[in-house]
Amino acid sequence: LEGARVLVTDPVDGLLLEALKAAGLEVDYRPGISRGEILVAIPEYDALVVRSRTKVDRVVIERGQRLKVIARAGVGLDNVDVHAAQERGIRVVNAPGAATQSVAELTIALLIAAARRVPESIEFARKGVWKKVMGVELFGKTLAVVGFGRIGRRVAEIAKAIGMDIVAYDVMDITGYAEKLGARVARSLHDALAEADAVTLHVPLTPDTYHLISWDEFRVMKRGVILVNTSRGAVVDAEALLWALDEGIVGAAALDVLEHEPPATEAEKKLAAHPRVILTTHIGASTIEAQRRVAVETARKLLEALAE
Numbered sequence: 001l002e003g004a005r006v007l008v009t010d011p012v013d014g015l016l017l018e019a020l021k022a023a024g025l026e027v028d029y030r031p032g033i034s035r036g037e038i039l040v041a042i043p044e045y046d047a048l049v050v051r052s053r054t055k056v057d058r059v060v061i062e063r064g065q066r067l068k069v070i071a072r073a074g075v076g077l078d079n080v081d082v083h084a085a086q087e088r089g090i091r092v093v094n095a096p097g098a099a100t101q102s103v104a105e106l107t108i109a110l111l112i113a114a115a116r117r118v119p120e121s122i123e124f125a126r127k128g129v130w131k132k133v134m135g136v137e138l139f140g141k142t143l144a145v146v147g148f149g150r151i152g153r154r155v156a157e158i159a160k161a162i163g164m165d166i167v168a169y170d171v172m173d174i175t176g177y178a179e180k181l182g183a184r185v186a187r188s189l190h191d192a193l194a195e196a197d198a199v200t201l202h203v204p205l206t207p208d209t210y211h212l213i214s215w216d217e218f219r220v221m222k223r224g225v226i227l228v229n230t231s232r233g234a235v236v237d238a239e240a241l242l243w244a245l246d247e248g249i250v251g252a253a254a255l256d257v258l259e260h261e262p263p264a265t266e267a268e269k270k271l272a273a274h275p276r277v278i279l280t281t282h283i284g285a286s287t288i289e290a291q292r293r294v295a296v297e298t299a300r301k302l303l304e305a306l307a308e
């Protein structure tokens, strides 16, 4: 391990850098480095650490002639071509559970903010206009949790405490988890969507979940439904969502993620400006606690993989 070189291309917690240095690694911290600069630098490094900004595609991987490990300081591996890495015997590690609680808390925050129209009221208050906005309670309403993994289950647990009825949908057998949490299991995605007052998305981004929520899905939803997405932007078809908002199918959408961040397409820009859309800047895992956990777990796994 002594002297192995690590390139870090996204902002990470200082603990991660310290842990790698303490193990004798030479760490180059270059958050914000451009793709061109990465391609020039990568042949010199034994390990690469990224969050979600850096796209570690086949081109980057094949230029990384010394690469042994790619570490994703976080959960989603959709920005890493895992297949291309495996072909070259490069280990890919991540920190799957580290951000679960933070993302679940943000999801609930967005759900309540949408139900109570909190951002609109904040806008009024800023302008000195003491106008009320009329919201809805979540108590007694049905929440569809699409993707009943770590984050989806934690969201269900908290929503349950608010008094929501949970209907869960997943491609895996989730009957055990659902029973434990007092959630019902939907037979299909459309079944879950059709009975939901609010829908929250917690699937990984894969070819199967790309635009999972599109025209056909909005068509089965109840009028006025709240949509929350803290998973990956591309899970929702932005054009279809814009249509559903304007049709009055979606009453409010609260999104922490977009297919392009910042918004790049016409539809995404319109969503960002839409009065019934709440948009945050991909802050799901951005808490002191999550980033510390991510740092510790990523460092441990990177060092283990390098030592193999």
Ligand code: NAD
Residues within 6 Å of the ligand: 074, 075, 076, 077, 096, 099, 100, 103, 146, 147, 148, 149, 150, 151, 152, 169, 170, 171, 172, 202, 203, 204, 205, 208, 209, 212, 230, 231, 232, 256, 257, 282, 283, 284, 285, 286
């Ligand atoms: P997880 O792997 O624990 O759970 C994902 C679940 O989705 C699994 O149960 C899986 O079976 C299910 N699934 C996969 N394909 C599906 C499909 N087509 N239909 C229904 N279910 C499907 O993952 P997690 O830790 O709960 O993370 C969930 C999502 O949250 C990921 O997309 C991740 O990238 C995202 N995330 C976002 C942030 C953020 O900053 N906003 C932070 C961390 C994670």
